Amino acid sequence: MLDHAAAPASATRTAAGDALAPNYHPLDVVLHAGKGSWVTDVHGRRYLDCLAGYSALNFGHRHPALVAAAKAQLDTLTLTSRAFDHDLLGPFAVALTELTGTEMMLPMNTGAEAVETAIKAARKWGYEVKGVPDGRASIVVADGAFHGRTTTIVSASTDPETRDHFGPYTPGFRVVPFGDADAAAAAVDETTVAVLVEPVQGESGVLIPPADYLPRLRALCDDAGALLVLDEVQSGLGRTGTTLAQDLAGVRADLTTLGKALGGGILPVSAVVGRREVLGVLTPGTHGSTFGGNPLACAVGLAVVDLLAPGDLQARARALGAELTARVDALVAEGLLAGARTVGLWAGLDVAPALGLTGRAASERLAARGVLTKDTHGSTLRLAPPLTITAEDLDLALDTLADVLREAAGRPA
Template identity: 80%
Template sequence: MLDHAEVSPARPSALAPNYHPLDVVLTAGEGSWVTDVRGRRYLDCLAGYSALNFGHRHPALVAAAQAQLGRLTLTSRAFDHDLLEPLATAVTGLTGTQMLLPMNTGAEAVETAVKAARKWGYDVKGVPDGAATIVVAEGAFHGRTTTTVSMSSDPDMRDGFGPYTPGFRIVPYADADAVAAAIDETTVAVLVEPIQGESGVIIPPPDYLPRLRTLCSVSNTLLVLDEIQSGLGRTGTTLAQELVGVRADLTTLGKALGGGLLPVSAVVGRRDVLSVLTPGTHGSTFGGNPLACAVALAVVDLLTPGDLQARARELGAELRERTDALVAEGLLRAARTVGLWAGLDVEPALGLSGRATSERLAARGILTKDTHGSTLRLAPPLTISSDDLHLALDTLTAVLREEAAEAGR
């Protein structure tokens, strides 16, 4: 196997260049810490974009996977297995929903929700065949398939991949009036993130989701919330929609559902909506496989007591206090936090991008990631210690002050 150090102009990488990672090559991880090929340790404050909500190699999750590896890993959905119904019962119980449809990746969960909403629109609402529309939001990230990029307003994700899937109406995020204007007799769903993660942890006004819930109920339209990043403890609640007392008709889950061990996703929600997907209309060879179910069941066990959600709230208060102080000091233009999740806008006057700040943090042993130019995202594992969280924030403060000094402020 080609070692990372061997990649050179004379011997270029065989890997397609669809990512631009930081110059860190990891080889091991445990809890909130990872180790690179040179033996240097880093504090992981990205946690796989929330896929590693429970840290690297959580003992309960590893044990569940190891036990299942010795029993059964895949049946396809041609046959049932003994963990599929328990998974559906456990996840719907955790989320207060009625039915689950298992898939693998987050993008597949969103595609499944789109298909279910359209089928429901034709079979139940009576929308003419082929005419269904779905209202989505600017700045959203729902995946990178041809259908999900058709919902996107980001030229980096969208340009060069047409023709695009029709049927989506893109309106400004956090603007319930724009959603109301976009809904008509062809609208089968409003599909949004309760908090936009990829855009930089964009938090809408507290009345946004409740207004969408009312609009959808009045117009007989489905409210579909993408909780692939925001769900399963990240915001201090099991689902972010709980923060404002809203219940979606369909919710997409992913990332943390697989515990950072393997891809697991699902759509949960109303029985009458998901029941429109009858045998032959939708499926997945690996969706709901026994290994995935074993890990996801262990994830539910971790979240059921509520300790991790409470921890995200408590540490989130510390995170907010520290990042608000950086705004007050003039080192950040803005800080948006919810639970153990933050979008931090670096002050443009410092003259450096979010990427450059991420690189400086990595050089000091803290891993995070930039987005949209000048925004840093912090999403450490929910299991991170208070001391490690403050280590990350101390390092961030030092880096920003260093940048400010270099800018002559």
């Protein structure tokens, strides 16, 4: 086990000073290098990465196939803008739609851009296809959701930290409890163009809805003539043990947003995939992105699809996820965790109140022992290691977690 407790608190602080806007509160670790599931800080100390860039690093740091694809493309063409086509855009669109079982894709850069694109497409579809009076489109969303931090998206947020003091807010959203299909049904009317939710709420602590939630939303949208839009920026591309989290429920959204892992941890790549009838309303001039679908992004995205197409990584996430579930359930039984929610290789862990340990303090203690993760909302930790993590390294992470919790509880490790 790695023990970094002897490192002084100031040893890894960034030298940015007042030059860097303080919109993040990172752990006191300054990283320099990474390979696979491991990273090294500026002092040469190694850490096991169990956050994986909020799923952007599903394939680990510097996966050889992804690095090779990026390096090869750097020698040919990196950007054209969408004023011109390039030879990888079409193949990327075909590969990604085949992987996800969809008809059409629109490439963007960040996850928030993908969600903004889905919102715009749903509204335009509502006006031009469904016939909603212009300017009256409504979208039903879930409380506790995290879809990004752009102005329109935070207008749909219920998180004060994300939303407060950024108004005036974009109208057109109706917020209902997450996981409550009846509440969603009550919020839908003739102006509703879409229901937009995450299949699993990652930022809120890996909250998993009832098994019938997505199927009921699918039926609701079909009956109401509305679109089901699923945000899979965090949950998609293998994290849940399936290519998409919606696969677990046996549904297919009209639009699905993808990001994070689509760029392989190398550069921002996102996309909206879905029905041709819906994405087809975005005609020339109505939406775009200078960098969306650039050659470098497509080269990496194609390599990501190649990694996922055989299904081996998804199967690996399921197998290791079963071990993860068993281990954290044992910590619940031991009274060290108040709750644990797992799906695939993804977990939200609520530290037992009796330990007097916030999620931030727990992540700091884990970092001191060489395991990196991140808190979210009070006493909750989230674990999302690379899908390529070895069983031995996963055991190391969970052993370290158990040691930290037992130490806080005053029990022998």
